[in-house]
Amino acid sequence: MRNVFYLMRLGLLSLWLVPTVTLAVHQENSASMDSLSRIGEQGTLYRQAEERLRERMQRNPQDHEASLLLALIEFKSGAIEEALSELASLLKREPKFHLAHLIQGDMLLAQTRVVSDIGQSALLQSDKKSKDDLGLLRQEAEARLASYLESLPQGRLPRALLSLDDDINHAVLVDKHSHRLYVYRRGSDGTPELIRDYYVSTGKANGNKQVTGDLRTPEGVYFITSHIPGEKLPDLYGIGAYPMNYPNEWDLRQGKTGYGIWLHGTESAYYSRPPLDSEGCVVLPNIDLGAVSDYLQPGTTPIVVTDRVEWLERDAYLALRAEVRGAVEKWRADWQGSDVERYLSHYDDKFWAKGHNKKSWQARKRRVAAGKEWQKIEFNDISLFAYPRAAGNGEEMMVVNLKQDYRSNNYSSAMDKRIYLVKADSGWRVLYEGGR
Numbered sequence: 001m002r003n004v005f006y007l008m009r010l011g012l013l014s015l016w017l018v019p020t021v022t023l024a025v026h027q028e029n030s031a032s033m034d035s036l037s038r039i040g041e042q043g044t045l046y047r048q049a050e051e052r053l054r055e056r057m058q059r060n061p062q063d064h065e066a067s068l069l070l071a072l073i074e075f076k077s078g079a080i081e082e083a084l085s086e087l088a089s090l091l092k093r094e095p096k097f098h099l100a101h102l103i104q105g106d107m108l109l110a111q112t113r114v115v116s117d118i119g120q121s122a123l124l125q126s127d128k129k130s131k132d133d134l135g136l137l138r139q140e141a142e143a144r145l146a147s148y149l150e151s152l153p154q155g156r157l158p159r160a161l162l163s164l165d166d167d168i169n170h171a172v173l174v175d176k177h178s179h180r181l182y183v184y185r186r187g188s189d190g191t192p193e194l195i196r197d198y199y200v201s202t203g204k205a206n207g208n209k210q211v212t213g214d215l216r217t218p219e220g221v222y223f224i225t226s227h228i229p230g231e232k233l234p235d236l237y238g239i240g241a242y243p244m245n246y247p248n249e250w251d252l253r254q255g256k257t258g259y260g261i262w263l264h265g266t267e268s269a270y271y272s273r274p275p276l277d278s279e280g281c282v283v284l285p286n287i288d289l290g291a292v293s294d295y296l297q298p299g300t301t302p303i304v305v306t307d308r309v310e311w312l313e314r315d316a317y318l319a320l321r322a323e324v325r326g327a328v329e330k331w332r333a334d335w336q337g338s339d340v341e342r343y344l345s346h347y348d349d350k351f352w353a354k355g356h357n358k359k360s361w362q363a364r365k366r367r368v369a370a371g372k373e374w375q376k377i378e379f380n381d382i383s384l385f386a387y388p389r390a391a392g393n394g395e396e397m398m399v400v401n402l403k404q405d406y407r408s409n410n411y412s413s414a415m416d417k418r419i420y421l422v423k424a425d426s427g428w429r430v431l432y433e434g435g436r
Contacts, residue, residue: 046073049149062287064094064271065144065199068103072145075107083107094287097271099144102137136274143275144199147178156311158182160221160304161192162321162384165401170195170295172224172263172303174282176202176217179275181284182309183295191317198292201273201283208307208391209246209280212258217280217305218246219391221399222261224301227293230265238265238286242296244303249432250387250397250420253352263296263303265289306388324384324398327421327428336377340369348422348429375408387420396423401436 050073056066067090074083087104091097161171164186171192173182181200184192202217203209209218222244230239241264247256258280265286266273272285282305284292295301312320334343344362351358380403387397398421406413420432 045149046077049073060291062093064090064097064100064285064287067093068097068100069145069148071100071103072141075103080107080110094271096269099137099140099272102134103141136277139275140199140272143179147175147180147199148197150178155314157314157317158184158192158304159310159312159317159320159386160306160388161302162317162324162386162398163190163382164192165190165381165383167381168300168302168383169297170301172292172296172301173309174200174202174217174303174305175307175309176219176305177308180309181282181292183292185295195295196291198284198288199272201275201277203278203280204276206276209258209261210256213279214258215279217278217282218251218256218258218261219305219307219388220246220248220250221385221387222246222248222303222305224263224296224298224303226298227296228262233264235267237262238267238283239289240265240293242293242298249418249434250392253432254393263289263292302383302385304385304388307390310386310389320386321384324400324421324428325382328379328382328400328402328419331430332377332379336375338372340366346430348424348431350422351429351431351433353433371410373409375406377407378405379403380405392422397421397431398428 050070053066053070053073056063057070060066067086071083071086071090074080074086084104084107087100087107090100091104094100158173160173161184164171164184166186169186171184171186173184174180175182179200179202180197182197183195185195187193203215205215207216209216224242225245226243228237228241228243230237230241233241241262244261244263246261247258260281262281263284264281265284268286271287273283277283282303331343331346334346337343344365347358347361349358351361353361356364381401383401385399385401387399389396400419400421402417402419404413404415404417406415416436418432418434418436419430421428422431423429
């Protein structure tokens with residue numbers, strides 16, 4: 001009882017993962033209670049989740065989230081002793097995992113009474129800070145378990161990562177709604193293959209970042225620009241940080257402001273942070289950032305941040321990839337050809353480039369074309385990223401990274417290029433063109 005009282009003093013009791021389902025457990029017959037009937041309806045889902053979690057833990061014994069989620073699923077299934085044993089082992093490995101302490105307190109308390117909601121203790125009713133802390137921990141538990149269960153269906157591919165070139169070994173995808181970070185590797189055909197997914201915290205305010213200080217995490221296609229080791233940072237940023245190129249070309253075009261959007265770790269006193277707890281950054285527990293860092297290559301690794309990941313069945317994914325690749329190839333071929341007007345027809349009316357709008361760009365290209373007797377254009381290492389629809393103001397946009405080799409009778413160059421494509425009635429059109 002001293003242990004239970006200590007946990008209560010810390011505010012560590014009464015966590016329930018799905019607000020509409022009461023997971024009260026009686027010590028004498030936990031599996032037969034009415035509140036577990038809904039769990040029976042999802043038995044297959046939980047069995048699949050348990051199998052995946054055990055596989056995760058076998059591959060990585062330091063996968064603390066897998067251990068936590070396994071305990072939660074065991075608890076929801078009525079296997080209280082197994083759940084408590086799993087949590088005891090977890091807390092021995094990671095004593096700063098506050099959420100695990102909370103769940104352990106609930107499980108211990110649930111063996112002596114029915115617990116159905118947050119804040120039933122008189123201690124908590126008189127302590128606003130403890131009640132607030134409980135609310136944040138409950139949010140974290142809901143985000144972790146719900147997003148993990150939602151991610152179980154297999155066979156779908158993320159629209160955001162449409163194709164990865166040979167230079168991009170890995171890509172990162174962040175789902176703000178589910179507070180999940182996915183790490184993908186490039187498959188043999190450029191199709192992304194999921195390696196791992198992790199819980200993350202994002203900005204304190206919901207929505208897409210617009211201005212400096214709005215506490216929102218931006219949504220868009222970004223790239224890791226550098227690495228800052230932890231010893232060069234305040235403890236708040238944990239073991240290190242990976243700055244992102246916010247604001248990107250589209251953000252600047254939209255007049256967005258702000259800076260210092262990073263993927264970083266957690267301060268040393270805590271294992272993790274609540275779901276909405278940063279000033280706009282994406283925050284990983286230190287142990288997870290350490291694992292993810294193996295896949296991050298400054299200057300190359302893309303990190304796509306979206307409110308909700310859009311998943312596609314494989315056939316739809318491959319069809320869209322072929323469509324966009326075809327549009328890029330048609331643009332290249334018409335540029336290489338002698339019909340400058342056909343080439344210029346690939347540009348959208350809202351096109352912009354550094355120092356140019358569509359009108360000035362057309363005039364420049366017509367002048368250049370007049371001096372060309374021949375030109376040879378090659379595109380290599382093409383990567384395609386679908387821009388989050390909401391962040392693209394509802395329009396379908398693609399970000400294309402490629403290596404361009406240009407040769408003609410009077411000029412030659414090689415450059416890394418980035419273009420934005422927008423879907424128009426007549427097909428994909430070039431919205432932006434520039435170096436990277």
